[in-house]
Each structure stands twice: as C-alpha cells, then as structure tokens.
Amino acid sequence: MAEPMIRIQGLYKIFGAAGEAVLPMVRDGMGKQELLDTHGCVLGLRDINMSVPPRCIQVVMGLSGSGKSTLIRHINRLIAPTAGEIIVDGTDVAGMDGATLREFRRHRASMVFQRFALMPHRSVRDNVAYGLTVQGLQSADVEKRASRWIERVGLQDFADRYPGELSGGMQQRVGLGRALATDPDILLMDEAFSALDPLIRYDMQNMLLDLQTELKKTIVFITHDLDEALRIGDNVAILRDGGMVQQGKPQDIVLTPADDYVADFVKDVNRGKLVRVESIMKPGTTCASAPAIPIGTRLERAALALSEAAAKLGKVTDRDGTALGIVSQLDLLDAMVRRRRPSP
Amino acid sequence: MAKNAWWIEFPQMERETLVAIRKALDGAYRDFSRSYGDVIEAVFEPLLYFLVWFEKLLLNAPWWSVLLAVCALAYLTSRSWKIVAGAIVAFLFIGFFGMWEDTMSTMSMIAVSTLLAIALGVPVGILMARSNRTQAVVTPLLDVMQTMPAFVYLIPVVMLLGIGKVPGLLAVVIYAIPPVIRLTNLGIRLVDREVLEASDAFGASGWQRLVGVQIPLAFPTIMAGVNQTIMMALAMVVIASMIGVQGLGQPVLRSITNQYFTLGLLNGLAIVALAIIFDRVSQAYGKRLQLQYKQAHHG
Known part of the structure; x- marks a missing residue:
C-alpha cells in the first residue's frame, strides 16, 4: 500500500480541564464512566490508530457519542488532541503553529458539515467562493473558480439565491461546492448527508461517488448509517465509546466482524x-x-x-x-x- | 456617646467626616479638571469642529435640499414610500411652525452623537463578546450609566468642560451608548457556532471571521441597538439644552421657566416627529436586512 495520506497514531482526547493530568490513568485502562465520575472529564477518544490511503474514501462509522465527529475534527485541528499524532502528508497537524494551521486549512483540507453551516448572509456564489476569499485571491479568479464549482454541483440557476431559500439537499450541494472550490487534497465530511431525506441522500452519495472517480480526493466520511458506510467506503472504521473497534474493507467487516458489537451492527446487511x-x-x-x-x-x-x-x-x-x-x-x-x- | 442608641436611630457617620469626604473628592476633581481641562478640551476639539461644520451645513443649505436629502436617505434605507411621505409631512409641519433652525441643530447633534456612539460602542461590544471577563466588568458599568439620573453626570462633565456643545455631546453619548454596546455584544454572541466553526475550518483568521461572519450576522441586532441609541439621544435633547446645547430643547426649557404651554407643546411635537422618522427608518432598515438571513437553517 502507498504511503498513507493521513496517519493517526496513539490519539487520545479527554475533554475537561484536567485532561492531560488524567491521561496516564486512561492509558492504564480507566473507563469512560469511571473517568467522568472521579475526575469530571469526558473521554472523547482512546488510543486511535488509523491510516487513510491517498485518494480513497475512508468511512468512520459509529453511533452518536462514539467519538466520530471528535475524530474528524482532529484532522484539521478544530479540536486539539490531548495526546498523539495526526500526520498528514508527513506533517503533524497537532504541532502546527497558527499561521501554518491556517494555511493547511485554506489549501489542504476542507470540510462539509452535517447541518451545512452555510453563511446565511452570503449568496450561493459567495458561499462557494468563501474558501477562496479567505485565501485572499483576486475577485476575478474567485468568480471563475466559484462558477465552475457551482455548475459542477448543479446549482447554476441558484447562484444568486441565499441559502435560506434552498432545500436541504441543495444547501448541502453548496456545502460540497464550497469545500471543493479550494481544491483541497483532503475532504472531511462530517455526517454530511445525515440530515437529508433518504432519496436525496442517495442522490448525494451518487454525486459524491461521481465526483470522486474524477477528482480522486482523500475523503474521510463520518456516518452513523451502515448502508451509507458500505456503499461509499473503500475502507470502513468502526468506533465505539471513543475506541476503534474494527477497520477494514466493507466486505471484511461484514464477513468477519471483530466482536459482538460489530456483528450486531452488520447482521441485517444484505450481503x-x-x-x-x-x-x-x-x-x-x-x-x-x-x-x-x-x-x-x-x-x-x-x-x-x-x-x-x-x-x-x-x-x-x-x-x-x-x-x-x-x-x-x-x-x-x-x-x-x-x-x-x-x-x- | 450618641444621643440615641444605635438600634433606634441609624448609626450614621459623623457630619464632619461626610463633609470632609465630599470636600476632598470635589476638590480633587476640581484640581483635576483645572489641570487637565484644557488638554481634554483640546482632545475634543476636532469633534467640536465636525459638529459645528455639520450644523452649519444643515442650517445654510436651502430647506428643500435638506428635505430632499432626508427623503433620499429615508428611501434608500427603508425602501418604503410611506415613511418618505411621513417624513415630508413632518418636516413641512416643523418648517411651517418656525422650528426649522432648531430642528437642524438637533438633527446635527443627534447625527454626530449617534455616529460617536456607534464608533465607540461597536468596538466595546465586540470586546465584550470576545471575553466573559470583559462582559462581567462592562455590564454593571452600563447598568449604572442607564439608571443614573442624567442630571448627575452632567455635573462632572460641566465641571470638566464647562457648558456648550462638546459637554452636551458627551452627556448625550454617555446616556445613549449603552444599547448599542449591549446589542452588539448580544448579536455577536448569538452568531451560530456552526457557521463560526465552518469559517475556522476554511482557515479564516480572527479578523476575517469578525468582519466576514460575526459582524454581518450580528448586523440586524446591532441596528436594533443603533435604533435605541438614536431614541435615547433624542430623549436627552431637552436635558442637554440645560448645559447650552442648541436645538429643540432650548424652547422647551424656556417654556418650562416661562409657562409657555403652546411653545413647549410645538417643540415637543417636533421632537416626537423626528423620533418617529428616525425610528421607522432605522427599524425598516434592520428588518430589511434580517429578511435576507431569516430563513437560514430551515431548509
């Protein structure tokens, strides 16, 4: 396998003021509930090790509270780790200074959010162009690149509308266009399609797979929906209570579940x-x-x-x-x- | 030994001590204003120039051009012909009853003090929104500014700067600034966390986030604060006239001392008319902006 695009090693996240102080206890195996009861800290992630090969869709799956949204936010350091390394293309994101981190977010990794998180005061065009504006590009260039992506996500007739005027599916197309417009290597999708109706979700999955065959980005895709995970994932990782339960190809997970938890998860899958x-x-x-x-x-x-x-x-x-x-x-x-x- | 036991009469401090404290504080402040009054006046000099210039501009311009400017401004901000018609009627009434010049003075005062309140208040509101500690310090200050009777803080202002336009302006700004600070703070704190996270995720710097996301999204709320500030500034006009501010407050003050009921009523109505116009225009502007954002997150 090629050198991984994203390599996460020994990642721990403990929320709370005493996070670093209780880290040794967590390493020694203190449980989530015990940690909360005795120290008032919430265990977010426990010893995550994961490699995402370039140009693949890595799905991270888990139920709510499993830490999957926390995990994806470590990749662009919207959340800082308590311990561990997040190495993207050879550089540890956890060790970047402010300016380097901003550059990284502007050019290398962009994000699509569960509830779209569009800017309600900017038109569709200006939303898609947001990342480019933040980069400080000239307006003519911004205009050209934004238009291309608006067309690519099929919103050319809505470019001058505001997000509030669009349906959920269309809003998330804006979100996808905004993320792709900066031409990042890495696309972080945090339950990007979870808020959509099943049919629209299916359409958006198709659109993503279509785009992926052409663009070949490294995509980290968070979901709680097993069908979605198996449908779009080249690799699937399953999280539970902040810990990694199993990683592998979709069919490996279905055929050889690592434990009862995963077995329970996959029991209804149409193999x-x-x-x-x-x-x-x-x-x-x-x-x-x-x-x-x-x-x-x-x-x-x-x-x-x-x-x-x-x-x-x-x-x-x-x-x-x-x-x-x-x-x-x-x-x-x-x-x-x-x-x-x-x-x- | 006091005349009465402490449980019958409140054990207050000695009269002499109180007088001494008052004298000491008054003396200290007087010394301060004597030694620094000129410096502080010099600081406000540009403000005075601007105020005088603006007042002259309004007074020297032909009445119809002022009316035209007011109508244009009203239409541009509110996009409502009803408000424009109301403004025309109000200004014709004011002019016809001989209150044009006082109204121009008052308008220039309101305009300058509102601009000053925005220029000072919005940054303070932003700082407040950024840190809970700043908020904890500034909020009680604002409470005091809003509840302290206006006459009380006229005293130090007059001691420091004498009577005239600048102390009047200062008094108006102190009285009128709290809403714009409060609502700027509130507006910025209410900005959707997810949108802020998105702007972080795209690598926005603190400044880009403030100017590109926080202020625009807080803008309708900030406008509500500006509206309140204008209203409070107008309410202060009569009180400010006591320290020599020209305008519609002066005839009202004269009416009180001379018992001219009609004069007082007419000038009072002129203030009301101005208040209604300013209020409708600034509210319509805020509403128009809000309409754009409103439907967000209800896809």
Whole structure:
C-alpha cells in the first residue's frame, strides 16, 4: 500500500480541564464512566490508530457519542488532541503553529458539515467562493473558480439565491461546492448527508461517488448509517465509546466482524449485494462447462448465474477468463444468509 | 456617646467626616479638571469642529435640499414610500411652525452623537463578546450609566468642560451608548457556532471571521441597538439644552421657566416627529436586512 495520506497514531482526547493530568490513568485502562465520575472529564477518544490511503474514501462509522465527529475534527485541528499524532502528508497537524494551521486549512483540507453551516448572509456564489476569499485571491479568479464549482454541483440557476431559500439537499450541494472550490487534497465530511431525506441522500452519495472517480480526493466520511458506510467506503472504521473497534474493507467487516458489537451492527446487511465472489471462493477446478463468474461479481449475481445455468458449481475467473477457483451454490447461500459470529 | 442608641436611630457617620469626604473628592476633581481641562478640551476639539461644520451645513443649505436629502436617505434605507411621505409631512409641519433652525441643530447633534456612539460602542461590544471577563466588568458599568439620573453626570462633565456643545455631546453619548454596546455584544454572541466553526475550518483568521461572519450576522441586532441609541439621544435633547446645547430643547426649557404651554407643546411635537422618522427608518432598515438571513437553517 502507498504511503498513507493521513496517519493517526496513539490519539487520545479527554475533554475537561484536567485532561492531560488524567491521561496516564486512561492509558492504564480507566473507563469512560469511571473517568467522568472521579475526575469530571469526558473521554472523547482512546488510543486511535488509523491510516487513510491517498485518494480513497475512508468511512468512520459509529453511533452518536462514539467519538466520530471528535475524530474528524482532529484532522484539521478544530479540536486539539490531548495526546498523539495526526500526520498528514508527513506533517503533524497537532504541532502546527497558527499561521501554518491556517494555511493547511485554506489549501489542504476542507470540510462539509452535517447541518451545512452555510453563511446565511452570503449568496450561493459567495458561499462557494468563501474558501477562496479567505485565501485572499483576486475577485476575478474567485468568480471563475466559484462558477465552475457551482455548475459542477448543479446549482447554476441558484447562484444568486441565499441559502435560506434552498432545500436541504441543495444547501448541502453548496456545502460540497464550497469545500471543493479550494481544491483541497483532503475532504472531511462530517455526517454530511445525515440530515437529508433518504432519496436525496442517495442522490448525494451518487454525486459524491461521481465526483470522486474524477477528482480522486482523500475523503474521510463520518456516518452513523451502515448502508451509507458500505456503499461509499473503500475502507470502513468502526468506533465505539471513543475506541476503534474494527477497520477494514466493507466486505471484511461484514464477513468477519471483530466482536459482538460489530456483528450486531452488520447482521441485517444484505450481503448478497455487498460481498464479492472472490472473498468466498475456494481453490479447486471444475468441468469446463461450469458457468464462469468474473472476479468482482456480487454474491447475488453469482447465485443467479448458477441457478440460471442449473449448475451446482461455478468457476471464478479473472478478467482474461483464467480460472482462479470455484464457488458452490451452497457456499453462496451460506455466505448470504448465515449469521456471522466474531472470529475467536 | 450618641444621643440615641444605635438600634433606634441609624448609626450614621459623623457630619464632619461626610463633609470632609465630599470636600476632598470635589476638590480633587476640581484640581483635576483645572489641570487637565484644557488638554481634554483640546482632545475634543476636532469633534467640536465636525459638529459645528455639520450644523452649519444643515442650517445654510436651502430647506428643500435638506428635505430632499432626508427623503433620499429615508428611501434608500427603508425602501418604503410611506415613511418618505411621513417624513415630508413632518418636516413641512416643523418648517411651517418656525422650528426649522432648531430642528437642524438637533438633527446635527443627534447625527454626530449617534455616529460617536456607534464608533465607540461597536468596538466595546465586540470586546465584550470576545471575553466573559470583559462582559462581567462592562455590564454593571452600563447598568449604572442607564439608571443614573442624567442630571448627575452632567455635573462632572460641566465641571470638566464647562457648558456648550462638546459637554452636551458627551452627556448625550454617555446616556445613549449603552444599547448599542449591549446589542452588539448580544448579536455577536448569538452568531451560530456552526457557521463560526465552518469559517475556522476554511482557515479564516480572527479578523476575517469578525468582519466576514460575526459582524454581518450580528448586523440586524446591532441596528436594533443603533435604533435605541438614536431614541435615547433624542430623549436627552431637552436635558442637554440645560448645559447650552442648541436645538429643540432650548424652547422647551424656556417654556418650562416661562409657562409657555403652546411653545413647549410645538417643540415637543417636533421632537416626537423626528423620533418617529428616525425610528421607522432605522427599524425598516434592520428588518430589511434580517429578511435576507431569516430563513437560514430551515431548509
């Protein structure tokens, strides 16, 4: 794997005046509740280690209170860590001075917010241009770049409207346009689509995936919605009570949950639509007439192919048609329906 | 041994001590004003020039041009023809009843003291909004300024600067500045935290955040403060006339001492007319701004 774009190491965040003083106790394993009761401090994050490869969508998932919003705010230091390193492209964000940090926020990382956080007194155009204005660019240049992004998020007919006049979905397009207009390497999306209706959310996910195939940003995407996480994430990390529970590819998390918590989370996921056939294939060969299932096929499709061919076994092939292994109807069925227990 | 026991009569301090304290304080302040009065007057010199210049401008301009300027200003800020019509009627009434010149003096006084109150009050309000400690210090001061009878702080102002325009201006500003400070503070504190976080996330400096986000979003609230300040400045006009401020307050003061009821009433009505115009114009302006922002976060 390439050098990670963002590397988080040993990150702790304890809210409260005595944060640093109680850090050793937290390192020794003091729990969240005990910490609150005895020292009045709130444990935000505990020993987070995470690597985000460049040009990937890293989803961080967890329920409310799991620390996911706290985690994403460490990447652009809207929240300062109690201990640990957040290394972005070789530089520790935690150690930056004020001016360097501002430069970093202006050019390298921008953010999309759950409740949009648009400036109500600026038009759509001026909102999208906000980051560029803050950079101190000349107005002609700002105008040109802002217009391009307004068009890219499909708001060209609304450029002179104010955020208050737009629907939620449109407001978040403004938010996305504002974040992309500064052409950052890193896009931080804090529950960006959580406040939207399911249909609009689906549209926005598509729009993001579309943009991503073209722009190849490093995206950290926070969500509490497992379907969303599995749909858009190249990698998924699951947080619970401020600690990291599991990280991996979406299908690894679904097939081999790290503990009961994750297993519970993923129990209702439609694995047939998510898991790819190569992850359950077995070594072996079969007769030449067996239906060929190209690598990357989802389980549901593979099952359909087998049942249409009335075959018990299929051969998994790579792009050139070379057989890589076999997969049986039984394996497919099992992978799709059996409840997974965490691996011991 | 006192005449009465302490539980019957309040055990007050000796008369002589009280007199001594008063003398000492008065003496100290008099010495201060004697030695620094000139310096302080010199500091206010530019203000006096500006005030005189503005008053002359209003007085020397033909009446119809002043009326035209007032109407233009009223329309530009409020975008309401009703308010403009009201202003025309009010000014014609004022002129017809021979109060034009006093009204111009009063208007220049109000304009300059409001500008001064904004120039001093908005920065103080901003500082207050930035730190809870500053707020804790300034709030009781404002309370005192608003509740202390205006006559009481006329005394040190007159001792320091004598009577005339500048002490009058100062008294008006002291009386009228609290609302603009309070509402600037409030407006900035009420700015949405999420919007501020967004501006931080895009790397805005403290200044960019203040000028680009906090002040514009607090602006309707600040305007409400300015409106209150104008109203209070107008209310102070009569009191300020006691220390020699020209304008509509002077005839009112004369009416009190000579029992001229009609003269007092007419000038009083002129003050009311000015107050209504200023109030409607500044409120309509604030409302117009607010309308733009209002629907935010209700997508």
